[in-house]
Amino acid sequence: MVDLLLTPGLDLLIENGDLALSDSTQQNQQILLLADKGILREHPTAGVGIESFLKDDNGDEMLREIRIQFTKDGMKVRRLGLEGSKLAVDASYGS
Numbered sequence: 131m132v133d134l135l136l137t138p139g140l141d142l143l144i145e146n147g148d149l150a151l152s153d154s155t156q157q158n159q160q161i162l163l164l165a166d167k168g169i170l171r172e173h174p175t176a177g178v179g180i181e182s183f184l185k186d187d188n189g190d191e192m193l194r195e196i197r198i199q200f201t202k203d204g205m206k207v208r209r210l211g212l213e214g215s216k217l218a219v220d221a222s223y224g225s
Contacts, residue, residue, distance in 0.1 A: 131155055207220075
């Protein structure tokens with residue numbers, strides 16, 4: 131999915147005086163993972179709020195919520211899991 135790109139600080143990325151456009155899949159995943167429900171005004175039920183899951187011993191509920199949110203956003207989730215302490219995601223828009 132091509133969209134406006136953001137800086138790591140979530141400001142609009144400007145390159146050569148223009149707004150930067152490119153594949154935004156990873157950026158969208160990051161925003162959904164970090165966003166708490168209610169933060170995205172146009173989609174108040176969107177967001178994983180991953181910070182709230184960090185102290186849980188069982189990652190199943192977190193993985194379930196990520197899958198739900200990515201799917202609702204139009205992504206096909208092919209693989210999702212924890213590899214040690216890292217989140218492994220294979221999800222993209224389209225087929």
